[in-house]
Amino acid sequence: MIVDAHHHLWTADYPWLRDAALTRIRRDYTVDDLRAVIGPAGVDRTVLVEGGRCDTAETRLFLRIARDTPEIAGVVGWASLLDPGLAATIDDLRAGPGGHLLAGIRDQVQGRADDFLDRGPVRAGLAAVAASGLVNELVVRTPQLPSVARAAAALPDSVFVLDHLGKPGIAAGDLRRWRELIAPVAARPNVIAKLSGLVTEADWAAWTPQDLEPYVDIAVDLFGTGRLMFGSDWPVLEVAATYLEVKEAMTGLLGGAPADVFAGTAISTYHLELT
Structure with a gap:
């Protein structure tokens, strides 16, 4: 069993896809497209993560899609951490079609100030997610790691699930500063990290697995494989690589496909029910 703990589905009209550098991935990505890439890569189940539309209506849509797609074992949906009625919003999402597949909540923290997670209303939102039994999924920039x-x-x-190892500046070779900032995060036993999104932090045109190696090695050293999980970050990865290239790069760097990184951690963290 292999689980991809981080992928997206989207439509070409996402606002952030207007960036000229993203022309290659400015199209609709559907369940059929997902199946076309995970099958040859030997991936059995996935976790669908919101992709930046920031709309609870889309979360409802994703839950319906997951209900009808056996490969999708869980959904990390969007909701605002500043919503004073966040607990009720989560209850509403769970009451709808596919609501039992809601595994976590992710706001777009990367677009906020570096101290966003320190603010009282935001902490209340994080607490509401935790009280509901869901994961607090965090997509952040490296300077935001201290607040994590x-x-x-x-x-x-x-x-807490940290996406993309906190988005280290691989292309810029910013290894030392990133390690200093992620070490206190890894020291918190309630933080799980994703080995995801790394090729898009490297040089899109010229990256090699060796560019990713020191970041993966540090993550394994700090978190241990029991608090790491593989995520493809498809289809974002297509600006730099294919799905299979990313999976093979990660298995090569890890010396195989450790059961916890490639399934166990995701299953336990998101409470996935696999059949």
């Missing part, structure tokens, strides 16, 4: 460590310390009963 503080939030994890303040909310020890919440499970």
